[in-house]
Amino acid sequence: MNSRLRALPLIALLASAACDERPSVTPKDHAEGLYVKGTAEYLQGHFEAALASYEQMHALAPNDPRLPAARGEVYISMGKLPEASTEFEAALKLEPKRSTNWSRLGFVQAQLGKTDEALGSLRKAVALYPNDFNALEQLAEIHLKKGELDDAVRHFTLAAGAASGESKSELLLRAFEVLGKQDRHAELLALAQKSVNEGVRSSGVYTTLGDSLVRAGKLREAAAAYQEAAGLAPRDPTLWELVGTIHLQLDKPGDAIAAYKESLRVKDRAIVHVALARIQLAMKSQEGAEQELAEALESVQGNDVRELKELADLLVTMGRKPDALRILANLSAEHDLQKDVALQLATAKLAHELKDVALRTAACARAAAADPAVKKCP
Known part of the structure; x- marks a missing residue:
């Protein structure tokens, strides 16, 4: 037998041994x-x-x-x-x-x-x-349930300081909520401003800052805060609407128009078109106002009470009282709105002007039922 033939059984034996060598799994593994x-x-x-x-x-x-x-x-x-x-x-x-x-x-x-x-x-x-933000948050919740509000705010704030990402913002918002419910607005403003100064960037924190600045009468700063919030929440059209409303109060119609248009880019809403129509009227542009009113009527949702009230008011301003009355008649008859005295009186007033006796009588009755102090109805 030559050397090559002698080697074959040895190679086969080695290969077989290699196949049988499996890594052993220990109990620990x-x-x-x-x-x-x-x-x-x-x-x-x-x-x-x-x-x-x-x-x-x-x-x-x-x-x-x-x-x-x-x-x-x-x-x-x-x-x-x-x-x-x-x-x-x-x-x-x-x-x-x-x-x-x-x-x-x-x-x-x-x-x-x-x-x-x-x-x-x-x-x-x-x-x-000390940086266990879960433990700090739970301590805050317990203090809140016990009515120990200062301790609750302190622990929510400490938890926020130890947390990161969305948790940091959510914990700060809890602290803001506790302060807000106690009307501790100065402390709320200070904490919101401190949070922003320390680099917290969230729409909720900036929105709270904006709300606090409005309450403090600092409208320019509030507009800037809401604009930051809008940039962090690009799907929320109401933040740009707030910016526009503040600019309007500051007598800056150009900036207001720009902000309202940003709001419309996010979502086409009747209430923003109503605001733009009012600006056009103030600028003596009847054509511009009519165009915005048409846009408002096209985009109205029908389930937003604030929007419908504003639209009805604009229709009255623009001489379309019958259309306005149709909106108010439907709203005032809604079960959830029958105790809205201001709405009932506005409906009664417009119904009286348009000589709709039945609607006026019904609206006056609802107003009197909601508030017995109402003695006189239009």
């Missing part, structure tokens, strides 16, 4: 794979499957500190809060200095109505990690 599998199932909303994977993992790595915390998250998503509490308590026995475990336990305790225990857990979380 298997447990890690189950953890990854369970986490993926949890993120996909397959909660029972996730728990099953974690149970298999427990048999291989019963003391893995991640395991009870992972199960706790699944139970929270399933609405099984007592089970979640038990899991996070178990996690803390394994990792007592992990702030997230204290934070999540505090969240669950708060949902279960265990306020004092929740406060203790959340404070431990913040002591371990």
Whole structure:
């Protein structure tokens, strides 16, 4: 047998040995794979499957500190809060200095109505990690429920400082809301201005700043804030409308027209055409006003009360009272608007002018029923 033939059995033997060499999977590797599998199932909303994977993992790595915390998250998503509490308590026995475990336990305790225990857990979380914005937010919510409003504002603000992205803005808006409901407008303006100065760029924050500046009588600054908000919320036509309205109040009709046209680029709305028609009338352009009125009538939605009221008022101004009365007659008969005294009186007044006795009588009756102090009706 030549050397080449002798080598063939040896090569075959080596190849066979190589095929049998498979990488061995250790229990640790298997447990890690189950953890990854369970986490993926949890993120996909397959909660029972996730728990099953974690149970298999427990048999291989019963003391893995991640395991009870992972199960706790699944139970929270399933609405099984007592089970979640038990899991996070178990996690803390394994990792007592992990702030997230204290934070999540505090969240669950708060949902279960265990306020004092929740406060203790959340404070431990913040002591371990002062930038735990979830714990800070939950502390704010608890203080808010207890009526401790200064503490609520402080913790919402601290949470915003620790958060990033949309969460930062949302937490600031919660703080703004608490201040606004207490009419603490000066503090609200200061906090909104501070937030913007520190680089927070969100439509909600700029809109709140604009609202606060309007309330403070700072219209030019308010217009700038609303314009920033409009740039950050390109699908919201009302922000450009606010800019236009302020410019009109500042006697800057050219800037108002430009802002209203930006609003129309976002969405064609009758109320903006009404505003433009009024500008045209002020500029003595009857033709321009008629054109805007036609656009308004073309784009009117029919379910926007403010829009319909403004349109009716413009029709009266432009000498089309019968058309205006038709709009007011429909509005004033709406069940939700029958207690709108101003609307009922406006309808009665126009009905009286146009000698529609039945409509006038009905509108006057609704006004008197809504407000007994109404003694005289047009």
